[in-house]
Amino acid sequence: MVHSSVLGFPRIGANREVKKAVEAYWAGKLSADELTKAAADVKKTSWTSLKQHGVDFIPSGDFSLYDHVLDHSAAFNVIPKRYLGHKLSPLDVYFAMGRGRQGDGVDVPASEMKKWFDSNYHFVVPEFSEETEFKLLFNKAVEEFKEAQLAGVVTRPVVLGPISFLVLGKAAKEAKPGFQPISLLPKLLLVYKQLLSELKDAGAEWVQVDEPILVLDVAANHEAAFSTAYKELVPVAPAILLATYYGRLDSNVKIVPKLGVAGLHIDLDRAPEQLTQVLEVIKSTNIVLSLGVVSGRSIWKNDIAASVKLGQKAIEVIGSERVIVATSSSLLHTPVTLAGEKKMSAEHKDWFAFALEKAEEVATIAAVLSSSQDSKVTAAFEANKASITKRRDFERTSDDAVRKRVAAITPDMLNRKSPFAVRNEVQKQKLQLPKFPTTTIGSFPQTKEIRTARAKLGKKEITEEEYNEFIKKEIESVVRFQERIGLDMLVHGEPERNDMVQYFGERLNGFVFTENAWVQSYGSRYVRPPIIVSDVSRPGPMTVEWSKYAQSLTTKPMKGMLTGPVTILNWSFPRVDVSREVQCKQLALALRDEVIDLEHAGIHAVQVDEPALREGLPLRRVDWDAYLGWALPSFKLATAGVTDALQTHSHFCYSDFDDIFSSIQDLDADVISIEASKSDLKLLNTFKRYGYSNKIGPGVYDIHSPRVPSEQEIKDRIAAMLQTLPADLLYVNPDCGLKTRGWKETEASLANLVNAARWARQNH
Numbered sequence: 001m002v003h004s005s006v007l008g009f010p011r012i013g014a015n016r017e018v019k020k021a022v023e024a025y026w027a028g029k030l031s032a033d034e035l036t037k038a039a040a041d042v043k044k045t046s047w048t049s050l051k052q053h054g055v056d057f058i059p060s061g062d063f064s065l066y067d068h069v070l071d072h073s074a075a076f077n078v079i080p081k082r083y084l085g086h087k088l089s090p091l092d093v094y095f096a097m098g099r100g101r102q103g104d105g106v107d108v109p110a111s112e113m114k115k116w117f118d119s120n121y122h123f124v125v126p127e128f129s130e131e132t133e134f135k136l137l138f139n140k141a142v143e144e145f146k147e148a149q150l151a152g153v154v155t156r157p158v159v160l161g162p163i164s165f166l167v168l169g170k171a172a173k174e175a176k177p178g179f180q181p182i183s184l185l186p187k188l189l190l191v192y193k194q195l196l197s198e199l200k201d202a203g204a205e206w207v208q209v210d211e212p213i214l215v216l217d218v219a220a221n222h223e224a225a226f227s228t229a230y231k232e233l234v235p236v237a238p239a240i241l242l243a244t245y246y247g248r249l250d251s252n253v254k255i256v257p258k259l260g261v262a263g264l265h266i267d268l269d270r271a272p273e274q275l276t277q278v279l280e281v282i283k284s285t286n287i288v289l290s291l292g293v294v295s296g297r298s299i300w301k302n303d304i305a306a307s308v309k310l311g312q313k314a315i316e317v318i319g320s321e322r323v324i325v326a327t328s329s330s331l332l333h334t335p336v337t338l339a340g341e342k343k344m345s346a347e348h349k350d351w352f353a354f355a356l357e358k359a360e361e362v363a364t365i366a367a368v369l370s371s372s373q374d375s376k377v378t379a380a381f382e383a384n385k386a387s388i389t390k391r392r393d394f395e396r397t398s399d400d401a402v403r404k405r406v407a408a409i410t411p412d413m414l415n416r417k418s419p420f421a422v423r424n425e426v427q428k429q430k431l432q433l434p435k436f437p438t439t440t441i442g443s444f445p446q447t448k449e450i451r452t453a454r455a456k457l458g459k460k461e462i463t464e465e466e467y468n469e470f471i472k473k474e475i476e477s478v479v480r481f482q483e484r485i486g487l488d489m490l491v492h493g494e495p496e497r498n499d500m501v502q503y504f505g506e507r508l509n510g511f512v513f514t515e516n517a518w519v520q521s522y523g524s525r526y527v528r529p530p531i532i533v534s535d536v537s538r539p540g541p542m543t544v545e546w547s548k549y550a551q552s553l554t555t556k557p558m559k560g561m562l563t564g565p566v567t568i569l570n571w572s573f574p575r576v577d578v579s580r581e582v583q584c585k586q587l588a589l590a591l592r593d594e595v596i597d598l599e600h601a602g603i604h605a606v607q608v609d610e611p612a613l614r615e616g617l618p619l620r621r622v623d624w625d626a627y628l629g630w631a632l633p634s635f636k637l638a639t640a641g642v643t644d645a646l647q648t649h650s651h652f653c654y655s656d657f658d659d660i661f662s663s664i665q666d667l668d669a670d671v672i673s674i675e676a677s678k679s680d681l682k683l684l685n686t687f688k689r690y691g692y693s694n695k696i697g698p699g700v701y702d703i704h705s706p707r708v709p710s711e712q713e714i715k716d717r718i719a720a721m722l723q724t725l726p727a728d729l730l731y732v733n734p735d736c737g738l739k740t741r742g743w744k745e746t747e748a749s750l751a752n753l754v755n756a757a758r759w760a761r762q763n764h
């Protein structure tokens with residue numbers, strides 16, 4: 001009999017209950033107990049619905065109020081000292097680590113956040129030092145296991161594995177030079193043993209231990225750590241299913257048989273080809289193999305017949321008792337259920353599967369592989385075949401004009417007319433900016449009024465004209481604000497955008513939208529990625545009217561604002577029938593037309609944001625060139641169609657540039673703005689080392705937290721930047737858009753920023 005399993009479930013609630021509860025708690029409108037209750041309701045609903053859908057191995061312990069890695073740090077007492085001693089409750093310490101805290105005499109910035117593997121989910125980076133004293137402050141796995149039990153559901157708890165925990169973390173500032181978190185493994189294992197043996201005592205038969213770093217090159221350096229760790233853990237733990245996901249194990253697979261674990265999970269959505277190799281390696285062991293055939297990263301319906309084939313192949317080699325059918329990874333990256341889509345057409349709905357529908361898929365595949373005669377299973381299998389055929393038929397239709405245009409792209413379309421040095425002179429004349437020009441990354445606070453107006457338009461409670469008038473007023477007030485406060489290069493503030501990707505998707509052909517398909521990006525920030533379903537093209541200008549209007553209000557230069565092709569692709573659910581390269585180039589051509597239109601409309605600068613360029617990098621280094629080989633040309637294609645006088649900007653939300661530096665230089669944007677505030681300006685040295693030649697605005701403060709940076713802090717940052725970067729290349733800006741911030745802190749922060757830049761002009 002083949003069992004089915006889900007590796008993790010969305011923790012946001014079908015109606016974003018968790019976001020609402022967490023934010024209400026932060027606002028002081030909900031007590032800690034009420035928050036716990038709201039979370040418990042969401043967990044219970046997830047567990048019971050997975051059970052109803054026939055899933056055998058149901059996860060627990062994967063829930064989180066903010067981030068599962070942060071939960072793990074908090075549980076293991078990996079809490080930096082700066083968060084302690086403020087008389088905060090453990091829950092408030094936890095949130096302070098995630099988002100910073102300011103008020104009542106407390107003023108601590110948030111911990112560093114990083115993208116989780118190649119996804120748009122962010123985790124809070126654990127900080128380790130020689131001083132780290134691991135202690136099990138609470139055992140989430142046991143607590144949730146029992147909580148689920150009370151709800152009548154037996155679960156397989158999920159725990160982040162020790163090697164991944166250490167390797168994904170970083171050395172704290174106070175650690176000695178050369179300190180490696182992995183050196184803490186012996187101490188850490190004591191706590192893991194306690195955690196896992198408590199779980200065993202609580203009656204858990206299995207535990208899913210996640211070691212996703214096994215799909216990275218870096219795991220090969222930790223072979224000894226893996227064997228030490230699991231040799232100690234296996235005897236005291238429930239049966240361990242070692243879970244890997246998001247990629248292929250490659251040679252790391254040889255580490256697995258030596259660990260003594262009872263099961264291994266592999267991702268066959270991202271890397272179906274690894275099945276043969278893995279089977280070969282585990283064939284002569286007793287290891288149970290969990291086949292991640294149902295994608296945890298896409299929203300496309302599973303091709304059940306194809307998954308069944310993979311399952312049969314595994315059964316032939318190791319027998320059905322050793323095979324589990326599973327989602328490829330946690331379903332954290334997928335929306336909760338298609339049932340939330342009331343407006344989606346039946347044709348479109350038939351193409352997709354969200355988390356709950358995926359749970360049904362794993363159950364069906366497992367039943368088919370177990371030769372179930374249940375008529376419901378046969379019906380589900382037949383219905384799936386019919387849906388897959390319909391989608392394939394649709395995929396055969398294409399927009400020939402778009403395909404021809406992509407085929408006709410020539411190399412000269414990728415380069416600006418003159419090199420940067422020449423453009424720089426032309427732009428200097430045209431823009432007349434002071435030294436250390438100040439600007440922002442684009443968005444200003446998306447207030448409740450803005451969201452209400454948009455919702456009213458959606459419900460047709462106001463007309464298109466009324467909405468446009470409202471947006472114009474918003475733009476005007478943002479422009480006036482920027483003038484008043486003294487910013488140099490202005491933006492229109494993006495009030496018309498629900499989201500930086502969705503807004504463009506809605507104005508392009510080839511996308512489908514959802515009403516309720518939210519996925520967590522970080523903390524209480526959720527996004528609703530559009531779905532690319534067919535060839536992409538631009539029916540008409542998308543942003544030109546707004547930017548033109550904003551420019552008409554001021555004599556200061558206005559910066560147009562677009563989302564780049566790679567980011568639109570990476571933050572959408574892409575098609576799986578056409579390569580990402582082709583989809584990206586289609587997007588790039590559409591954006592190229594928009595950039596040219598903006599220049600013709602009298603806009604002085606255009607920023608094309610590519611915050612997702614880096615997260616799209618393949619997890620294995622050998623695959624990088626192939627990705628960069630189309631991602632970089634796509635950005636260039638989008639931005640190179642203009643005259644020398646147009647200043648192109650680009651923005652990146654990360655600071656890890658070391659390994660892709662030459663790619664950033666290759667983009668040849670006139671100005672780039674980057675996140676820098678949280679990375680201790682380490683990256684500036686990278687820019688110096690490589691001799692970056694174009695202009696650059698390293699963020700002078702962290703916008704992901706409501707904390708207001710002092711003027712002195714910003715001056716110190718500018719001074720630090722000037723130690724490494726030439727003054728005439730520097731822009732002064734925050735490290736990302738301000739849409740998630742309130743006006744109060746935005747005004748205070750930007751006033752400090754402008755004053756700090758003025759100080760720099762006088763003193764440097």
Ligand code: GLN
Nearest residue numbers: 441442443609611737738
């Ligand atoms: N222009 C966008 C904004 O300001 C950029 C956001 C981002 O990089 N994530 O909101």
Ligand code: ZN
Nearest residue numbers: 652653736737
């Ligand atoms: Zn950003």
